Amino acid sequence: MSTPIEAKAGSSVAAARSAKSAKAAKSSKKTYLIFFSSWVLLIATGVLGTMLYTEQLKKQLSSELASQTELQLQAMQAQYQEQLEQLKVSVNADMTTLQTKIDSFNELLAFTKDNANSKTDNSNQLYTQLAEVKKKLDELKQNLDVLK
Template identity: 50%
Template sequence: MSNTALETNASYETKSRKATKQRAFVIFVCVWVILIAAGITGAKLYSEHVQKQIAADVERQTAAQIAEMQKQYDDRIAKVETGYKEELSQLESKVEALNELLTFTKDNADVKTDNSNKLYTQLNEVKKKLNELQKNLDVLK
């Protein structure tokens, strides 16, 4: 009986050692799987964070560029508007001069030729200016 007991005890020890080795291997593999999963998860979270940061930076830069372009556009429109106002005031002064000349021409109907030439010339200048202003206003619209 002692031989049988020893054999049973020895076979139990080998089974126990095999089970311990298998358990250790399973634990080792589980730890590695957990480490790999944690690494992949960390990398994914970090890449998403970096993508969000880059998107926010690009959005901020785009907004700044749009604001700068809007400011430049507004400045140019203001300059054009000021130029048109100046041209219109000059045109108004020419129209007033033309009206004075017409009044003078009516009063002095005897000396027709000289005044009518001046009047015709000024009328042509006014028409040209009006046409230019109309074209420029159409372009702006």
Template identity: 50%
Template sequence: METNIQTTATRTVERSARRSRSSVPLFLAAWVLLIGGGVIGTVWYTGQVKAKLTQDISVQTAQQITAMQQNYDKQLKEMQTRFTGELTTVQGKVDALNELLQFTKDNANSKTDNSNKLFSQLNEVKKELAALQKSLDVLK
């Protein structure tokens, strides 16, 4: 019986040794599969997050560009309106100056000399009339 117990004990030890030897590579293979799955999952998830961020940034950039373009167009229209108003004002001043120059040119001919002569003669007549009035007052 002792021999039988020894053989059973050695068989049990041998079986557990065989099981532990075959379970170590199986355990390592399972860990390698888990780690590999984790790495692949991480790469896939990172790609998804990167694509989502890229899309979000593209949308934000497009919105900002649109807003900037609308602001630029608005400012450009305001400047055009102001420029047109200022140009109209300057054109009015130029027209008034041209009218004044034309008036001066028209009055710079011989009529002006005649007008000046008439004005001078009128002043002389007024002076003589004032002198005559004084003489008349003295006679009274």
């Protein structure tokens, strides 16, 4: 049996409890909202940081690759120039050797013509050899012109 005073006191306690639970529900919603916002902010920051770091790595890798490529191209160019110079020296040496042989064949041919008699005819062989040597000399000159 409750008296009217107890009923009023019981209802005021119930009202106080419901007010506390309403405040607790509001603070619980705020807590969830703050927690959810924090997670979204952390995720967004992580994604942004990842994108910036990836972009920085791309720039660094591309600059390193460009410098390595440039070094390799310079090395290849130097090697090519060296080979070209060696080839020029070799061709010039071959041409000098061939010119020496042609001169000696010309001297031999002149000597043979001077000493030729009706019994022997070595001049045809010398002319043939001289023509072959001149052909080779012309080929070497063409190769040298191509290299220039």
